[in-house]
Amino acid sequence: EVQLVESGGGLVQPGGSLRLSCAASGFTFSTTVMSWVRQAPGKGLEWVSAITPDGRSTYYADSVKGRFTISRDNAKNMLYLQLNSLKTEDTAMYYCGKGPYGSEKGQGTQVSVSS
Numbered sequence: 001e002v003q004l005v006e007s008g009g010g011l012v013q014p015g016g017s018l019r020l021s022c023a024a025s026g027f028t029f030s031t032t033v034m035s036w037v038r039q040a041p042g043k044g045l046e047w048v049s050a051i052t053p054d055g056r057s058t059y060y061a062d063s064v065k066g067r068f069t070i071s072r073d074n075a076k077n078m079l080y081l082q083l084n085s086l087k088t089e090d091t092a093m094y095y096c097g098k099g100p101y102g103s104e105k106g107q108g109t110q111v112s113v114s115s
Contacts, residue, residue: 002026004096004106011112016086020109022079022096030074036081037102038092038111046092049081050100064090086113 008020020036035050049070050059058070069082079096091113095105 002098002104004098004104006094006096006106006109009094009109009111011114012086013115014086014088014113016113018083018086018111020081020083020094020096020111022081022106024077024079024096024098027098029077032098033100034070034072034079035097035100035102036070036079036094037097037105038090038094039108040089040092043092045095045102047101048094051079083111086111088113 003025005023008018010018012018031053033050033052036048037045038048039045048061048064049068051070051072055072067085071080092111093108094111095102095108098104
């Protein structure tokens with residue numbers, strides 16, 4: 001059974017930073033493309049970022065490029081998303097996803113950006 005457990009969300013001021021983590025189990029993490037998606041209040045799912053199994057290639061939505069960094073630790077079955085220079089429009093539930101577009105997701109971790 002695929003399990004994805006996100007953590008690290010919280011309330012932060014604009015310009016602040018957070019690091020999201022995702023613990024993965026139930027599948028071969030080291031050979032799987034992983035991603036992050038988010039859903040802002042009242043809006044649909046938005047793809048945020050993806051990373052290849054070896055971690056060498058990363059992809060970002062234009063809205064987060066230059067501010068967010070995706071990474072992974074295959075030895076620990078962990079996926080990360082470093083969020084810097086946060087904006088109020090980054091407020092959303094963030095989900096760790098299995099596959100390039102998060103076809104299977106965890107329960108999410110809430111990120112709220114507010115002064």
